[in-house]
Amino acid sequence: MARVYNFSAGPAVLPEEVLKEAAAEMLDYQGSGQSVMEMSHRSKVYDNIIKEAEADLRDLMKIPDNYKVLFLQGGASQFFAEVPMNLMKNKKAAYIITGQWAKKAYKEAQIYGDAVAVASSEDKTFSYIPDCSDLDIPEDADYVYICENNTIYGTKFKTLPNTKGHILVADVSSCFLSEPIDVTKYGVVYGGVQKNIGPAGVVIAIIREDLITDDVLPGTPTLLKWKTQADNDSLYNTPPCYNIYICGKVFKWIKKMGGLDAMKAHNEKKAKILYDFLDESKMFKGTVVKEDRSLMNVPFVTGDKELDAKFVEEAGKAGFVNLKGHRTVGGMRASIYNAMPIEGVEKLVEFMRAFEKENTKND
Numbered sequence: 001m002a003r004v005y006n007f008s009a010g011p012a013v014l015p016e017e018v019l020k021e022a023a024a025e026m027l028d029y030q031g032s033g034q035s036v037m038e039m040s041h042r043s044k045v046y047d048n049i050i051k052e053a054e055a056d057l058r059d060l061m062k063i064p065d066n067y068k069v070l071f072l073q074g075g076a077s078q079f080f081a082e083v084p085m086n087l088m089k090n091k092k093a094a095y096i097i098t099g100q101w102a103k104k105a106y107k108e109a110q111i112y113g114d115a116v117a118v119a120s121s122e123d124k125t126f127s128y129i130p131d132c133s134d135l136d137i138p139e140d141a142d143y144v145y146i147c148e149n150n151t152i153y154g155t156k157f158k159t160l161p162n163t164k165g166h167i168l169v170a171d172v173s174s175c176f177l178s179e180p181i182d183v184t185k186y187g188v189v190y191g192g193v194q195k196n197i198g199p200a201g202v203v204i205a206i207i208r209e210d211l212i213t214d215d216v217l218p219g220t221p222t223l224l225k226w227k228t229q230a231d232n233d234s235l236y237n238t239p240p241c242y243n244i245y246i247c248g249k250v251f252k253w254i255k256k257m258g259g260l261d262a263m264k265a266h267n268e269k270k271a272k273i274l275y276d277f278l279d280e281s282k283m284f285k286g287t288v289v290k291e292d293r294s295l296m297n298v299p300f301v302t303g304d305k306e307l308d309a310k311f312v313e314e315a316g317k318a319g320f321v322n323l324k325g326h327r328t329v330g331g332m333r334a335s336i337y338n339a340m341p342i343e344g345v346e347k348l349v350e351f352m353r354a355f356e357k358e359n360t361k362n363d
């Protein structure tokens with residue numbers, strides 16, 4: 001069996017241990033004689049799976065009791081609509097535009113009300129995080145929205161914006177569980193799990209209880225109303241049962257690794273290896289302002305499109321896959337999520353160093 005080093009931005013690498021465990025339980029989950037894919041979501045055995053997943057997540061993130069944890073479908077993209085549907089009481093919201101995903105959320109919110117862009121880094125291809133210490137946020141804005149880690153561009157908010165008393169809503173799809181966060185600073189924290197937690201098809205939303213009400217925009221579908229999901233413990237209809245089960249296994253894996261503090265240390269160590277190399281290399285350059293660099297997504301370029309393509313191809317042949325950058329940035333991107341082992345990054349840097357040597361003319 002040849003496993004590659006997978007640097008995909010998402011769906012992305014999962015812990016090998018989790019995959020092996022799931023494989024071992026595929027035909028008979030803990031003596032039930034069924035796979036988790038085949039069992040009723042109303043069964044006792046499945047109820048234990050989803051309850052334990054929630055309990056482990058609460059434990060890992062130290063989620064206070066006045067926050068609900070929901071396991072939803074539709075991807076992060078559907079949640080772009082759920083946010084205004086559930087929160088736009090005044091039909092006004094402030095968006096900070098730091099990349100494609102923030103922009104898509106902003107565009108979606110415009111369908112439902114007055115979404116205002118209060119800051120943007122589009123002027124420099126989203127290569128930095130704008131100063132958000134004193135933004136011009138409309139007094140009656142229902143919330144302030146950020147994409148905390150910008151998957152495509154490789155930037156991350158190191159300090160949260162000053163929302164001036166407004167509710168903060170954050171898309172954490174690509175930095176979920178990569179380090180500890182203070183949940184109390186947010187009204188809503190949510191993300192698609194396929195970047196750092198599990199198989200595509202689940203969105204986890206952590207929502208302050210007072211924001212979950214019947215007072216939603218007219219026309220909001222029953223299923224997209226957070227109250228429906230909260231009142232039914234994410235079991236109003238059939239949830240993505242198997243995917244939630246895998247998420248639960250990943251939570252246990254993170255706990256075993258030492259929790260979010262240990263995860264952060266592990267991720268900082270990995271990112272440093274790659275960024276240090278990019279800073280010393282004459283061929284490869286990081287594309288992001290140093291202070292705003294993401295621990296999870298690392299875009300880089302050679303400055304020569306043909307050389308970029310050659311690198312991606314040769315890296316792929318050597319077992320380092322999915323390194324091609326997003327089409328709007330070009331070049332390469334290495335996503336080094338929780339489950340990427342440190343050896344994966346060390347070996348990638350070794351490969352980059354050798355590639356640079358081979359492809360530099362000595363004249």
Ligand SMILES: *Cc1c(COP(=O)(O)O)cnc(C)c1O
Nearest residue numbers: 075076077101151171173174192
């Ligand atoms: C991938 C991604 C999305 C989109 O997720 P879907 O589940 O495909 O809708 C949204 N936001 C961020 C930050 C992402 O990385």
